[in-house]
Amino acid sequence: MQIYLVGGAVRDELLSRPVIDRDYVVVGASVEQMLSLGYTQVGKDFPVFLHPHSKAEYALARMERKQGQGYGGFICDFSPDITLEQDLYRRDLTINAIAKDENGTLVDPYHGLQDIAQRRLKHVSPAFSEDPLRVLRVARFAARYDYLGFTIAKETQQLMADMVANGELATLTKERIWLEIDKSLSDGCVAIFSDELNKLGALPIVLPMLKHWSIEHAAELAKNIAVLSKQSDNFKLISFSLWLSTCSLSSLDNIEQTLKAPNKYAQSVRDFCQHKALLSDSNLNAQSVLDMLNKLDIWRRPERFDIFCQTASAAQINPVCITQIQQAALHACAIKPQGIISQGFKGSDIKHQLNLARFKALEQSLEA
Structure with a gap:
């Protein structure tokens, strides 16, 4: 039984980036052996285990065989005789197919170190x-x-x-x-992410509301996110709103379902797209500001107003x-409802008088 640190942890160590998650692959072990050592099994499609103390993920070395179309339908073989090289072969990029043993020795059967040096995603x-x-x-x-300075290899x-x-x-x-969108938002690089997808013709499929994506918008987006x-x-929330800020309101309808965007993301971008025009009004008036504040609740x-x-x-x-x-x-x-109520107003008159008082407060402030 041999244990290797693999994937992103090795890659980011080599790139002098912070390592957030550490994943391990176990060669020469069985499910029963892992359980006997106190590991907790969490994987359903293939055995993944949590370390009894650190809770880091340990996966048995495996091979995969494709069956059907799409990202699903893989048949996994995780028998103890699967080698490390066979496990690494199924990974996506060479820079993610480098392993490190318990002595710190790197295992690099697919030349990931060379591609790191050449700044190549292959x-x-x-x-x-x-x-x-x-x-x-x-x-x-x-x-x-x-x-x-990394770029995608032409063949990839x-x-x-x-x-x-x-x-x-x-x-x-x-x-x-x-999930991939969310990770890109965390990185703060959705402008380049969009550009790369656009080059491949994938952007209209992934984000159809960005069908009119342009290099100019990418540059503006990158600049604006950089100040956050x-x-x-609210970093990801604001980045998402900036990203889709050129979209029409109709194209943002129901993005909770079409994109599986969380409700607060969907609401924030719709708020911004709906009300940003008011900020370009050189002659602000109390009624338009009150209407916006009411709609933002x-x-x-x-x-909601703070995010806007x-x-x-x-x-x-x-x-x-x-x-x-x-x-x-x-x-x-x-201006609070209690103040209006204390003046003797009741029922629907409370809301009416509250609006009047807030309108007057806005008017006085904007004219000051």
Whole structure:
């Protein structure tokens, strides 16, 4: 039984990047042996185990044989006689097919070290084309490591383009696609991610609302995301809104289902696309601002307004106007229903008088 650190942990160590997850492959072991050592089995399609103390993932070395179309339908062989080289052969890119043994010795049967040195993303074998999710995955790696000078090898890019042309992406579930989108958002490189998919003809399939993607929008997006702090809780949310900020409202209908975007992502981008035009109005008026605040439901959900303003600031849309609206909103939010009720108003009159008072507060603030 031999244990090797594999995949992203080895790759990122070699690239002097932070290592977040450590995955291990176990050669020469059986399911029964792993269980007897106290590991907990979590994999259904193939045996993956959690270490009894560190809870890191340990997978038995395996080979895969494709059956059917798409990313599913693989038959796995995880018998104890599967070698490390056979396990690494099924991986997507050579830079992800490097292993490190318990003594720190690197095992590199497919020349991943050479491709790291040459800053090249290259597939390990023709089996790459059996999983269409790899089109998105490699585009994401190209975006993530662009700052290091990595590019996709021509032969790999051709394989990816062929997979797109053959309709393989249609076999991917929306959930799997969203996971790759979410990871790209975390990286802060969705502009390059989009460019790579666009080169392959995959962008209209993955994100049909971005069918009019342009190099200009990519450059603007990259610049605007760069001003955001990755430590912010709203980094991905704002990045997503900026990414789809050129889309029509109708194209964003029901993206909770069409993209499997979380509700807060879908709402934030629709909020921004619906109301950003107000920020270009050189003559703000109280009624238009009140209408926006009501639609954003700032009275009960102030975070929606905050996200809208943060997105607008990152997009560098009329900062003076944003400040004016934020200050006016503070005055309007200071008007509480209790104050109206204390004046003796009842029923539907409360809402009417509340709107009037908030309108007056906005008007006074905007005219100041």
